[in-house]
Each structure stands twice: as structure tokens, then as C-alpha cells.
Amino acid sequence: MNLHNKTVFITDADSGSGSAVIRRLAEEGARFILNSRSGGEKLADELSLIREAGSQAIVVSVNPSVSAEVAEMLQFAEQQLGPVDILIHNDNEVLQASVESCSEEAFWDCLSRNAKSAFVCTQAVGRQMVRQQSGSIIYVSSIHAEKPTGSSFAYSASKGAVKMLAKEAALVLGRSGVRVNTIELGPVQGDDKRFKSSFSTLYHDYEYKVPNAVLGSIEDLAGLVHFLASDDSAYVNGADIRLDGGFLLHYMNFKMKRPQSGR
Amino acid sequence: MSIAGKIALVTGAGTGIGKGVAIELARRGVKVAVHYNQSDAGALHTKQQIDEFGGDCFLVQANVANREEIERMVGIVADRCGGIDILVNNAALQLNYDFFEHDDASFDRMMSINLKGYLQCIQAVVPYMKQKQAGSIILMSSVHSKRPTDFDAVYSMTKGGIRMLGRESAIELARYGIRVNTIEPGAVDVGKQSARESKPIMTREDAERHKKQAGSIRDKFPLGRVGTPLDVARLVCFLASDENEFLTGSSIRLDGGSMLL
Numbered sequence: 352m353n354l355h356n357k358t359v360f361i362t363d364a365d366s367g368s369g370s371a372v373i374r375r376l377a378e379e380g381a382r383f384i385l386n387s388r389s390g391g392e393k394l395a396d397e398l399s400l401i402r403e404a405g406s407q408a409i410v411v412s413v414n415p416s417v418s419a420e421v422a423e424m425l426q427f428a429e430q431q432l433g434p435v436d437i438l439i440h441n442d443n444e445v446l447q448a449s450v451e452s453c454s455e456e457a458f459w460d461c462l463s464r465n466a467k468s469a470f471v472c473t474q475a476v477g478r479q480m481v482r483q484q485s486g487s488i489i490y491v492s493s494i495h496a497e498k499p500t501g502s503s504f505a506y507s508a509s510k511g512a513v514k515m516l517a518k519e520a521a522l523v524l525g526r527s528g529v530r531v532n533t534i535e536l537g538p539v540q541g542d543d544k545r546f547k548s549s550f551s552t553l554y555h556d557y558e559y560k561v562p563n564a565v566l567g568s569i570e571d572l573a574g575l576v577h578f579l580a581s582d583d584s585a586y587v588n589g590a591d592i593r594l595d596g597g598f599l600l601h602y603m604n605f606k607m608k609r610p611q612s613g614r
Numbered sequence: 615m616s617i618a619g620k621i622a623l624v625t626g627a628g629t630g631i632g633k634g635v636a637i638e639l640a641r642r643g644v645k646v647a648v649h650y651n652q653s654d655a656g657a658l659h660t661k662q663q664i665d666e667f668g669g670d671c672f673l674v675q676a677n678v679a680n681r682e683e684i685e686r687m688v689g690i691v692a693d694r695c696g697g698i699d700i701l702v703n704n705a706a707l708q709l710n711y712d713f714f715e716h717d718d719a720s721f722d723r724m725m726s727i728n729l730k731g732y733l734q735c736i737q738a739v740v741p742y743m744k745q746k747q748a749g750s751i752i753l754m755s756s757v758h759s760k761r762p763t764d765f766d767a768v769y770s771m772t773k774g775g776i777r778m779l780g781r782e783s784a785i786e787l788a789r790y791g792i793r794v795n796t797i798e799p800g801a802v803d804v805g806k807q808s809a810r811e812s813k814p815i816m817t818r819e820d821a822e823r824h825k826k827q828a829g830s831i832r833d834k835f836p837l838g839r840v841g842t843p844l845d846v847a848r849l850v851c852f853l854a855s856d857e858n859e860f861l862t863g864s865s866i867r868l869d870g871g872s873m874l875l
Contacts, residue, residue: 451786452737458733470767470768470771477714496778499782504778504782508775508779511759513771515759515762515767515770515771516771519762520713523764523767550786551785
């Protein structure tokens with residue numbers, strides 16, 4: 352129960368990663384501010400788990416890219432649950448579009464959902480954390496903050512921006528006792544479809560490019576989030592932790608654990 | 615190096631690095647479109663310097679935060695020159711706002727120019743490069759695409775975005791014979807004229823104290839000096855020349871080794 356009485360703000364609670372993180376941190380006694388586009392509809396199971404654990408949650412529905420909305424909501428939440436101790440930014444909107452033909456509107460929307468939301472929420476929560484002189488900020492990002500997708504450049508550019516936000520915040524907020532870290536997750540089941548590319552072969556045989564040929568899961572993610580949220584990671588600051596089972600280390604692929612036959 | 619006779623568009627060529635790049639390209643026989651937005655005097659000065667040695671250049675004005683203006687500019691350059699071989703994406707805004715000083719509007723403004731502007735300049739030149747099945751696109755980034763600034767978080771966010779834009783563009787546009795590379799300069803001495811809107815990154819007192827405490831230049835720059843626009847320009851010339859066939863999707867740190875200290 353090492354997150355007892357800690358308040359956790361999750362920016363996209365409805366997502367798979369949001370759900371897994373709620374489940375993991377609820378076991379540790381955390382309280383939650385859950386930003387939910389469905390207004391809590393998709394969170395029924397998670398909310399009852401939190402109740403069963405004897406803890407509390409507030410469900411909100413704000414646009415995380417709009418400062419005024421986030422600030423007002425946090426003020427309200429602070430009265431109920433106290434200031435935010437842990438921010439988990441996990442907005443991951445993938446936009447299939449090519450560099451050559453992506454529309455301005457689509458690009459801007461993707462950037463706003465992935466990167467501006469991270470900046471806006473970091474500023475808003477950062478103000479509370481500086482006051483408290485403590486806190487942990489965690490961005491659930493992607494291996495595509497480093498590796499091009501060949502299908503969703505606006506997503507990877509957004510995550511590249513978040514990577515730098517994390518480093519800036521690790522310095523600025525770090526001087527006030529706040530830690531800021533990034534998790535670069537991937538691949539998980541289904542990412543071959545999510546990042547389907549007409550020219551990048553990255554996801555061909557992607558399961559086998561993970562040296563142990565076992566894909567990661569959102570439970571793996573939740574475990575790392577828990578570590579970064581807790582005091583066990585007191586000296587981890589400004590880190591990009593690649594959570595990919597070694598996937599990005601693949602090179603010639605001829606020694607894959609279970610090579611495909613018949614090709 | 616076989617670069618003479620090519621056609622280049624250099625954005626933000628009225629000041630600093632862009633100016634140095636435009637001049638050096640022209641010196642090597644490239645026909646250069648010198649882009650500026652508000653730095654008319656600076657752009658004229660770039661042109662004067664090119665005219666002095668008989669180089670070939672002309673001015674184009676556009677706000678790179680605006681897609682229509684970018685398309686109009688690229689259309690003018692391509693019509694006038696018969697295509698575009700080299701795009702140097704360089705125009706950028708650096709406000710130097712503190713972390714909590716930035717707001718939604720300043721975030722949008724910097725992203726519009728620095729990241730969306732780069733994207734839309736790429737989008738605008740690609741049809742012309744496709745026609746020739748050749749082209750070189752260079753993205754001016756910064757060491758702050760990897761190392762934080764500690765003076766403008768949104769600036770480095772834009773550079774972090776550019777880093778991935780460069781990588782994605784390189785693999786997507788390779789099939790058209792287009793190479794995309796990124797340059798990451800460290801501190802570059804751009805003289806006084808640059809960065810009209812940038813706030814100072816240090817208070818006057820801090821700057822004074824810093825000056826007094828400063829040791830040898832080698833404490834920060836192993837080669838004993840800061841960078842110059844010409845250093846950057848020479849790398850641009852290599853990347854854009856026919857000498858470079860195979861380098862694409864790379865980011866080259868150009869900082870005199872300073873990031874290693």
C-alpha cells in the first residue's frame with residue numbers, strides 16, 4: 352500500500368493503459384482523478400475496484416489541452432482529494448496520415464491531443480507540485496518517440512515533443528523535488544495494425560523481433576508506472592524508459608527466437 | 615562539390631544561421647530563394663552580400679505559420695527557377711518564456727511556426743522534387759532536440775517534434791529520391807540582429823555574474839570557439855550536394871563537441 356493517500360490524476364482513464372494503471376494503483380491505496388471522455392461510463396469496473404479498496408475517485412471530463420478547463424477542474428479536485436501527487440499522462444491518439452498528404456487540421460488535432468495536453472497538464476499539475484515540493488509525473492509514451500512509424504508521423508512527432516517536455520520539466524520541476532519520467536512502450540498486441548505501413552517493415556514478424564518472442568502487455572506498463580509513482584524510484588528523474596522487451600534492438604532478424612517458416 | 619546550378623529555398627534567411635546558409639549556397643553557385651517574413655532589412659542585407667560576389671538570389675516573403683502563404687511562396691520559387699532541388703527549413707520562433715510563463719496561445723504559436731511550418735514547407739516542395747525524382751530537404755533543429763534548454767520548454771518540444779518529422783519524412787520520401795536530414799547546431803554566434811522576439815535567457819545580473827565567473831572558452835567548447843553560421847552552411851552544402859547520395863534520416867550534431875562536456 353505504498354501509495355496510500357496519494358492522489359493520482361490520469362488524463363485518459365478510458366484507455367486500456369488507463370484501466371490497467373487504475374487497477375494496479377488502486378491496490379496500493381491511491382485516490383484518483385480520472386479524466387474520462389465517456390464521463391465514467393467505461394470505468395464502472397475500475398470505479399467499483401477503487402471503492403472495494405476503500406479509496407476514492409473523482410470522474411471528470413475535461414479537454415486536457417485547454418489550460419482553463421484543467422486548472423478549474425484541479426481546483427475543484429483539490430478541495431475533495433488534495434493536490435495531485437502523481438500525474439499520469441497517457442493520451443495516445445494515433446493518426447494514420449502521410450507526411451506528403453496530411454491535412455493541417457488532422458495534424459494539429461493529433462499534436463494537440465498528444466503533446467499540447469501533456470504540456471497543459473504538466474503546467475497545471477506542476478504548479479501544485481511546486482507548492483508541495485514533491486510529486487511524480489509520468490508520460491506513457493511510445494517507442495515511436497524514437498522510431499519512425501512509416502504511417503503516423505504526426506503521432507511520432509507529438510511523442511518526440513513530449514520526450515523533450517519531460518526533460519525540460521525534469522529540470523525545472525526537479526528543482527522543486529518533482530520527478531518527471533517517460534515510458535516508451537511498445538510493441539503490444541495489435542500494434543502491427545495500429546501502425547500499419549505501406550513501406551516500413553518494422554512490424555513484420557514483430558512478435559519475434561522481441562528477443563524472447565513474448566509481447567508486452569498493459570500490465571507490464573502498470574508495473575512500471577507503479578514503480579515510477581512510488582518512492583522506490585526516488586532518484587529516477589528525466590529518464591526515458593524503453594519498455595519494449597528489447598524490440599528496438601533488432602537488426603538483421605535472422606537469429607529471431609522463432610523465425611517464420613515458409614517465407 | 616557538385617552543387618552549382620541547383621535551386622534552393624532557405625527559410626528564415628534574413629538572420630543568423632539562415633543568412634549564412636543562403637550566402638554560402640549562393641557562393642557555390644546555387645540559385646537561392648532567400649525567404650523572410652518580418653526581417654526585410656536582414657533579407658536585403660543577405661541579398662546584397664550575395665550580389666557582391668555575383669551570386670544568384672532573390673527574395674521571397676511569407677509567414678510560415680500560414681499554409682496558403684507557404685504554397686504561394688513555393689509556387690513563385692518553382693515557377694521562376696523551374697523547380698526546387700533543396701529546401702532548408704530554418705525559420706523558427708524562440709520566445710524564451712519560462713516554463714510557467716507559456717500559455718495555450720504561445721504554445722500554438724511556436725508549434726505553428728517551428729513544427730507545422732516545417733511540415734507544410736516539406737509538403738509544398740515534395741511535388742516539385744517528385745517530378746525530378748530527386749531532392750534534398752534539410753531541417754535545422756538544435757542540440758535542444760535531445761538536451762533540454764532550461765529556458766524555453768516549448769522551443770525544445772518543437773525541436774523534439776522536428777526530430778521525428780525528419781525521420782518519418784526520410785523513410786516516406788526515400789522512394790521519390792528525396793533525402794531528408796537534420797542538423798543540430800549547438801551555440802552559434804549569430805551576431806546582434808537575430809531573434810527579435812526572444813527574451814534574454816538570463817537576467818542582466820545573472821549575465822554579469824556569469825561573465826565574471828566564466829573560465830576558458832574550452833571549458834564549454836573543446837575546440838575553443840562557438841559555432842558560426844558558416845559552420846552550419848558548410849554542412850548544408852555537403853548534405854545538399856551530389857556528393858551525398860546515401861545519408862538520409864540522420865541528425866547531425868554540430869556543436870564543436872560541447873554537448874559531450
